[in-house]
Amino acid sequence: MKRVLSRVRNLDVYPKVNEDFYSRTLSGGLITLASSIAIFFLLVSELGLYLQTVTETKLVVDTSRGEKLKINFDITFPAVSCVLLSLDAIDISGEQHLDIKHAVIKERIDNKGNLIQVTTHHHIGNPKMGKPMQKHGGEIQHNETYCGSCYGAELSSDECCNSCDEVREAYRRRGWGVMNPDLFDQCKREGFVQRIKDEEGEGCTMYGSLEVNKMAGNFHFVKSFHLENLHAPHDVKYYKEDGYNISHRINKLSFGDAYPGIINPLDGVHWFQETPNGMYQYFIKVVPTVYTPLRGPVIRSNQFSVTEHYKGPEISQRTPPGVFFYYDHSAIKVNFTETHPSFLHFLTNICAIVGGIFTVAGIVDSFIYHGHKALKKKMEIGKLR
Known part of the structure; x- marks a missing residue:
C-alpha cells in the first residue's frame, strides 16, 4: 500500500516549496490584487453570458x-x-x-378621434321599425315564417333577403348598384339611410382578425x-x-x-x-x-x-x-x-479565465521580480554609474 501511495506521490506535477523559502513582494501583492479583480469581473461576465438566451x-x-x-x-x-x-x-x-363581419369590431369616432360607440356584428333579420313585408306581398301573418324579397336579385325562387344587408349582398352578387335603399322594405324598416345621415361626418376604427x-x-x-x-362605386356616387x-x-x-x-x-x-x-x-x-x-x-x-x-x-x-x-x-x-451555452462550456470558460489570468500574472510577476533583482544587483556592484 505504501508503495502505491509513493508512486502516486511521484506523479505530483505541483511540487510544494517550503514556506521558509517564500519571498513576498509589494509588486506581487499588487499583481495578485489586480488579477483577482480581473477574474471577478470576467467570471461575472461569463455567468451573464451563460444565463443569457x-x-x-x-x-x-x-x-x-x-x-x-x-x-x-x-x-x-x-x-x-x-x-x-x-x-x-x-x-x-x-x-x-365580402363585407366580413365575423370577429370584426367597428368603433364610431367623431372628427377629433373620440369614441362615440362600439358596433359589433349586426343582427340579421331583426327589424327595427314597422312590420316586415312578405316576399309574396302583404304583411307577415300569424305563425308565418318571414321571407323577404330580394327585389329581382335572388339566384333562386326560394331565396330570401330578411335584412337590408342581405338585399345589398344580393345586389352585390349581381353587380348591381343600389341607388335608393329606401325602395327596399328591409332597408326602410331598419332606417339604413337615416343611419348614414346620423353618422355623416364621423370616422371609424375597424379592428379584429380574419x-x-x-x-x-x-x-x-x-x-x-x-x-x-x-x-x-355606386354607393359612393349615391351617398357622397x-x-x-x-x-x-x-x-x-x-x-x-x-x-x-x-x-x-x-x-x-x-x-x-x-x-x-x-x-x-x-x-x-x-x-x-x-x-x-x-x-x-x-x-x-x-x-x-x-x-x-x-x-x-x-x-x-x-x-x-x-x-x-x-x-x-x-x-x-x-x-x-x-x-444558451451548456454547463460544460461554461465550466471550460471558467477554468480558462482563472488559469489564464493566473498564468499571465505569474509571468508578469516573475519578470518584474527578476528584473528588479537584476537591477538591484547591478546597482550594488556599481555598473549603473
Whole structure:
C-alpha cells in the first residue's frame, strides 16, 4: 500500500516549496490584487453570458401546404363612417369573402378621434321599425315564417333577403348598384339611410382578425359594391357626391401570432388624402416564421416587408376608392431557435479565465521580480554609474 501511495506521490506535477523559502513582494501583492479583480469581473461576465438566451436564425424552404393565414388589423378611417365601411378579402383561387363581419369590431369616432360607440356584428333579420313585408306581398301573418324579397336579385325562387344587408349582398352578387335603399322594405324598416345621415361626418376604427387561404390575395377596406372581381362605386356616387376620403392610420397590422422581437413595419403608419377618391395600395411579402423558445410551445407566425403606392382616380375611371393590401408568400421560411451555452462550456470558460489570468500574472510577476533583482544587483556592484 505504501508503495502505491509513493508512486502516486511521484506523479505530483505541483511540487510544494517550503514556506521558509517564500519571498513576498509589494509588486506581487499588487499583481495578485489586480488579477483577482480581473477574474471577478470576467467570471461575472461569463455567468451573464451563460444565463443569457441566444436566438439562432436559420433559413429553410417552406414546404407547408393547406394552412390558413391569420391577419390581425386595427385601422382608423377618420373620414369614413362605420355604416358604409366594409372589409372584403379575395385570393387568387377566386374565393371571396365580402363585407366580413365575423370577429370584426367597428368603433364610431367623431372628427377629433373620440369614441362615440362600439358596433359589433349586426343582427340579421331583426327589424327595427314597422312590420316586415312578405316576399309574396302583404304583411307577415300569424305563425308565418318571414321571407323577404330580394327585389329581382335572388339566384333562386326560394331565396330570401330578411335584412337590408342581405338585399345589398344580393345586389352585390349581381353587380348591381343600389341607388335608393329606401325602395327596399328591409332597408326602410331598419332606417339604413337615416343611419348614414346620423353618422355623416364621423370616422371609424375597424379592428379584429380574419383567416384566409395561404396563397396570394388581397383584403381591402372599401365603400362600394362588387362587380365580379372589380368594384363599382355606386354607393359612393349615391351617398357622397364630393368624393371618398381614404385617409387612414394603421394602428396595428400583423400576420399570425406575436413572438419576441417581432417588428411589424406598418404599425403606426398614417396617410392623409389630399384629393378625393383614389386607391391606396400596400404590396406585402409575407415570410413564414417559426419561433422555438427554450420553454413553452412553438410559435408559428409570419414577418413581412411592404411597399406602398397611390393610384389616383384620374388613372382609371374604374379604379375603386379604398385601401388595398395585396399579399404574397415567400418560398423561404425563417426558423428562430432559442438556445444558451451548456454547463460544460461554461465550466471550460471558467477554468480558462482563472488559469489564464493566473498564468499571465505569474509571468508578469516573475519578470518584474527578476528584473528588479537584476537591477538591484547591478546597482550594488556599481555598473549603473
